[in-house]
Amino acid sequence: MSTTFAPSTTKLEKLVGKRLRRREDPRLITGTATYVEDVKLPDMHHAVIVRSPHGAADIRSIDISKAKALPGVVAVFTGADIVGVGTVPCGASLPGLRRPDHHILAQDRVYLVGHPVAVVVATDRYIAADGADLVEVEYDIKQAVTDPEKALAPGAPAVHSQWPDNVAFTFHQNGGDIDAAFAEAEVVVKQRITSQRLVPNAMETRGVVADWKTNDRSLTLYTSTQIPHLARTLLAGMLGIEENRFRLIAPEVGGGFGSKLNVYSEEALTAWVSMKIGKPVKWIESRRENFMVTIHGRGHVDYFEIAAKRDGTILGLKLKLIQDLGAFHQLLTPVIPTLSVLMMPGLYNFRNIQAEVVGTFTNCVPTDAYRGAGRPEATHGIERMVDILAAELGMDPAEIRFKNFVRPDQFPFPTATGLNYDSGDYANTFQKALDTIDYHGLRKQQAEARAAGRLMGIGISTYGEICAMGPSVATPAGGWESATVKFEPSGKVTVLTGTSPHGQGQETSFAQLTADELGVPIDDIVVLHGDTSIVQYGIGTFGSRNTAVGGAALFYALQEIKEKLKKFGAAMLKAEEVELGDGVCLNPKTGESVTVQEIAGAAYRGVVIPPGMDPGMVVTKFWEPANFTYPFGAHIIVSEVDAETGDIEIKRYVAVDDIGNQLNPLLVDGQLHGGAAQGLGQALWEQGVYDDNGQLVTGEFMDYTMPRARMMPWIESSHTCTPSPVNPLGAKGVGEAGTIGSTPAMVNSVVDALSPLGVRHIDMPLTPEKIWKLTNGRNA
Amino acid sequence: MIANPFEYSTPATLAEALGLIADGAKPLSGGMSLIPMMKLRLASPEHLVDIARLPELNYIREENGELHIGAAVTHYDVESAPLLCGKCPLLAETAGHIGDIQVRNRGTLGGSVAHADPAADYPAALQALEAKIVLRSAAGERVVTAAEFFIDTFTTALEPGEIVTEVVVPVEPGLTGTSYQKCLQPASGFAIVGVAARVRRDGANFGAVQVGITGLTGTSYRATAVEQALVGKPATDETIRAAAAHAADGVEANSDLHASADYRTSLAVSYTTRALHSALSRSA
The missing domain is CATH 3.30.365.10 (Aldehyde oxidase/xanthine dehydrogenase, molybdopterin binding domain)
Structure with missing residues (x-):
């Protein structure tokens, strides 16, 4: 059986370097994109988190009885319940770094305003919020310290009692001969310069939907993140579940700016609650919470x-x-x-x-x-x-x-x-x-x-x-990136990138690169990302790396699939030497040619398999920058x-x-x-x-x-x-x-x-x- | 918005609404301040009566040299209604400074006036215009002046069960120049200081002048010391400068994250100067 194609017969315009409008925009500006909040599952429950109103306090008691009694409230959990759940991870490896245990719910003390103290789960979000208001927490308020210079002063309140100097680490970096430089100096100027705390304020706040299937021991987690694969690996560790039964999806992500380059308490907590009650659970961060508990910058x-x-x-x-x-x-x-x-x-x-x-x-x-x-x-x-x-x-x-x-x-x-x-x-x-x-x-x-x-x-x-x-040596969890280029049997092209674009536009720019390299129409190319069950593995989007690392991985995947197309094309044309360009494989001696779409279809049908080659037309490339x-x-x-x-x-x-x-x-x-x-x-x-x-x-x-x-x-x-x-x-x-x-x-x-x-x-x-x-x- | 549970009524008539309010329901008129407080659960009214939808409160008409504006008229309509733009440009200009276009499309004149936020824009203009505020309850109607109405922060002459139903402003005489000048708090769009000025010339001198100031202290006020320093004096920069220096006379200025009392006071002088300049240039 042969498949019919309508390959382009006219030479395609080169697209790299062109000011193409984003292919993502129509869905974004017409309100039809799917964010975490848009994910609605059958029998989905809603979580609202009770948070500390104090910057520093010991928790004397928590009374959840009134909240539990509210009709529609299904469960209330506190720090005493989360036995066995790992702490929030930190990827830093500085020598001597003091690491406070960062539990997903406060244990006996709260350390900041917004610190999660309990979670109320109900059949709808309004009831969950009403239930959260009914959780009674008795605090013994302690003196907080919020200014880093005051925190370093003698006699300052200790944020963590085991480290009264409030120093988490000191780090030195010296180069050259600083004493000689200052001895040689003709002028020295000094200045204290601050860089104030900033609130990232992505347009979409954070949000999580967790769907645990008890019988399959499988978890699907929708979360607004910049690092779907790393988040899955780390959350699997926290929750003690198997990575291959854990699908993490970053659906449309409404901005991150680094604030979603993270693993948060609420991601693990929502998943854990779903595992406990055996139902899908949604948690959506309010703007107020986003200000309070999503990371800040600078400082x-x-x-x-x-x-x-x-x-x-x-x-x-x-x-x-x-x-x-x-x-x-x-x-x-x-x-x-x-x-x-x-x-x-x-x-x-x-x-x-x-x-x-x-x-x-x-x-x-x-x-x-x-x-x-x-x-x-x-x-x-x-x-x-x-x-x-x-x-x-x-x-x-x-x-x-x-x-x-x-x-x-x-x-x-x-x-x-x-x-x-x-x-x-x-x-x-x-x-x-x-x-x-x-x-x-x-x-x-x-x-x-x-x-x-x-x-x-x-x-x-x-x-x-x-x-x-x-480079991986300088990046806590690896600094490479990956790409898959896959011709479908019909000649359409799917690109899977390990980056996780959320506004940067790689669904467009990577399609431009792919179109130019393969000579296929850009409308025939789809770029997918942000789903651990679809994409091989990836590091994610941060540090201005999508194009320079993820794009490079894609480039090398494209070169490799072009080589494969040439080998199959040569076999189909019964030629020793062929040229590949503009979507066509040409025998320069005879002028005969086949399109890349025809080659891809043939590679799947296995009609002609060149010696030493495997059928199909898929290439995955992991690339490490130097x-x-x-x-x-x-x-x-x-x-x-x-x-x-x-x-x-x-x-x-x-x-x-x-x-x-x-x-x-x-x-x-x-x-x-x-x-x-x-x-x-x-x-x-x-x-x-x-x-x-x-x-x-x-x-x-x-x-x-x-x-x-x-x-x-x-x-x-x-x-x-x-x-x-x-x-x-x-x-x-x-x-x-x-x-x-x-x-x-x-x-x-x-x-x-x-x-x-x-x-x-x-x-x-x-x-x-x-x-x-x-x-x-x-x-x- | 995840507010506490509440009941919501949309009565068809003002009489019905006033009956519900007499029974303790809270009037909702645009919700630009109340809803954010309910969102944070800082306010939890059990029963809201939406008066912004009452046709009886949605009108702008001219009668006997005065403009009558229903309480449910939106800021956008105040800003853009030809009748107001032509005959009370100060109020229209002031409305155009409120919040952003979404707020102006939702928020209402009566809602803002009744809320009496010390940093709201309207009160400056209403003070300068010597506006009348019409109050209604199930028991009846009364009329107070703006100066009587605005008492303190979120505090007005409204009695329990009463709502603002109408604002009455004069048709501006053709020769009067008016201006609203505002230093806005960049995050919220509220006024750090807002100054509304009405200026009439008397030959080369200032004739009647009215100045209303908002944002500086707990409530809006007429800057009478400024007015007195202008009337009958030459209409010059020097007169304006000297008069504007009295903008904060006898006033204890607010202080917050966005402006200290000293800075606010200085801004009140600067913006009074600007408002007077602008109003003078628009007078004939």
């Missing part, structure tokens, strides 16, 4: 010292980094500040560093990876320090950067922190940004503005980052400050980013714009503020200022391109660049505007009141 207090010569040459950098960890370690909590240390040198050619990280427990929700994860803090620190040094020396901030950049002939460039920068031409990219914005003209305008009494600022950020996480990639760029922001009110107006924003080759520039724009919005959010508006009792004061959108479209400036975006040698696509990664480049540009701009008043540094967020205090001669 640094950094003490910088920079040593330099009078000509602006940077000799060395010292950093003491106090990391607010929160009360527990989530998956990567202790790792994040070490990423900051790695990126401390930025784009600069100095060899001497000394860094100390003090990981500090507080009665707050844990910090962990949030878009940029360590690099925004590092970049903000070094870019502020370079400006402060320039001001001290009376140098132009552009000039001091040119003086210190790593030069193109130095790549691959080994840094003082042990990294190996892959490629770049920093001066070229920076010059393009300066030319775009007419830097010298702007400085003249600024002089005129100042003469007229106006506060105009020009802020420069030349950032570097570490992307494409990463290095990270190091994108870079220059962002420049022109601002003007209203001295009377403290308001900041962004006049211009120029961004030149070098992210290597691009699969789809439209997706790149989206990533940069979204990243810049989040970076400006940190610079200007967002802050996770705790009071001394452990209450998150900015725990609602009424008080936590998320950037809105109307608050965004126009971004004049362009690129230079230095392809990465690390992967065959030459891609570097772009998911976090905007977040990293924008923040210091904004802060440097406002500090520059206020520099005639003697202002050298302002901590974020740059609220109008802080600015007003400075312009009105009060201390900020």
